[in-house]
Amino acid sequence: MVPPFTGHVNPMVAVAVELAARGHQVAWAGDPVLLARLLPAGSKVFPVWSPVPERPADVRGFAAWRFLWDRTLIPLAQAMLPGVLEAIELWEPSVLVVDQQALAGALAAHRTGLPWATSATTSSEIADPLAAMPAVRQWVSGLLTDLRLRFGDPMATHDLRFSPHLVLAFTTSALAGEPVVTAPVRFVGPARRTALPVEFPWERLDERPLVFVSVGTLNADSGAGFLAGCVTALRDRPDLQAVVVDPGGILDGVPDHILVRREVPQTDVLDRAAVVVCHAGHNTVCEALDRAVPLVVAPIRDDQPVIADQVVRAGAGVRLRFAHARAAQIGQAIDNVLADDSYRAAAKRIQESFAHAGGATAAATSLEALG
Template identity: 55%
Template sequence: MSRVLFVVPPLAGHVHPLVGVAAVAGERGHEVAWVGPCPVVRDLVGGRVYPAGSTAWRRPGGLRAFAALRFLWAGFLVPLADAMVPGVRAAVADFDPDVVVVDQQAFAGALVAQEVGLPWVTSASTSAELADPLAGMPRVAAWVREQQRGLRVRHGVEGDDDLRFSPYSVVVFSTVELAGEPVVAVADPRYVGPSLAARRPVEFPWARLRPDTPVVLVTLGTTNSEAGGRFLAECALALGDFPAVQGVVVDPGGCLAASGDVVVVASAPVLDLLPLTAAVICHGGHNTVCETLAHGVPLVVAPIRDDQPALADQVVAAGAGLRLRFDHARAEDITAALRTVLTDPAFTRGATRVRTSFHQAGGAHAVVSRLEDLIAPSR
């Protein structure tokens, strides 16, 4: 039996794909543990969890472009790594893993794995970084490298390679059919498709869904409730123009009041709803996009920031949906885009092509097989 340690940030979208990987690892006889900020990580994964770092961060509203990138690095990723390093070191010392799986935004895992000489794999919960989004912005790219250099200096870990990409392997929870070939030169990229695992039950008013009526699901993920009130309200208005479908709007911030036939909930069992869904309107979060396409469902994507514009472009390029401007889309724009993806079979065909590639990619089993390849020479 080998030991696998997962190092993750306090972000559900980054943790969920690895829950499926951990489950398969356990089924194949490996011992699994996690390390990350608690109680968030403990609530998401259960099992053996070592605390590391803090969840005391909050993104200011209205950040876009470089301001959003600067906050992501200087206001979140780097402080998170600084805070997590002691806990990750303690976890490695106590659990003594054979291999470490490091989320691409949990730099502490990469630092400690390099420090002690453990093989480690990057979990690329989003494929956007492999498209080299900073290629046309050399000063910004240099600033990002400097942020990583500062981390190494503060924690006494030598090297100058990019902490986002393991020199052993980078596991990407997508496929080339959606994400395209990697632009960044990384070691052994493995495109495995989404890793879908059962999640904790979420209360949902199933009785409010009309029988035999397809659903249109609207969700902006778990971290965009404050920014999304206006957009969610416009979506609710647009859904009133489609009597042949029933809208479900996920509104964790409580911005909307229930109205007519549209079901408004604070959270939803997305994986349970998707088999009933004809289209999804979302922000372009990687998990939402991939979970939707794994069910062959087309999308209307209104990206907000970070990797979301790149994901929206991937959806459009794959012929699996349309893109809207988040800050400017009105009900009539949403209505037009939704009508198009619901009535033009080309979008369902595009979503189906991506779904087929996902099913062939191997998912969590492919990830565990790669981990076993790394473990074998070291045992």
């Protein structure tokens, strides 16, 4: 059960492929349009329509948290629940796998009594991002309690975001630190996925160090200034080459050593990268570190400040202020990360922890134990 957010689907795709290879039947419940684009051909999908309001680009801080919970996650849970329950009735699964933001799945697990696992595609909740804001944390807890009392098991006491059976965390403690939740967390590291087929001019790349720049597809508008600053910084560094993801098509007039594309085969490009400049989205961060590539992170909102802090604390990159970083600061950060071997060494340590964690194979084995 997944919400209509690309980053929350991608990590589970590799796990589903691994389960299918072991002879298990796998079905998805979620937005059929999104899943048709992200899943392998022939995947079983139960369509669960889940409209999500568009969030204004300038919403930050507590206002962003309030919008996420009040306007998105709580209504999403109520909208998805009937379709999720119908999918369970039709499919009769042995185990439910519930994304942390698809709260309808947790409610359905309560109502059906099926064993279930949480898919934690970001480590921010495990690290308790609201620890320094107890009033906000209490507010979120109240929303979840109300949701459980109205639609789930009134006698249950655990947080809907964390299954009491299993929490699959697609990271490791080398990056995220030790979990602060009481739920049984299994760190599996990133689940490597195959890059979607995207046309890309590989012949344009040469042996110069490659800088990969992306602020995510959902930040096309708010990221315009930052992307422009990156291009200006890289314009003055012809000893480097760059791939810049520009989903909004806002950049033009860039020099030949900067390749601007609306869409790229991200994991394949990361295989060639020397440094990644990004918004600290969890998937991009983990995919970079899975290749021992250090980072320059400029978080925008939601879990991104938490992930950025994890990168800095682990020594695998440096942090910029997204709204205030100018070309000079961006260029200096790129230079520092490339020149200081300690960043790559830290990224290498995290890469090794990822490899040891087991990825999709370990996740699939943990899910088999639930069934």
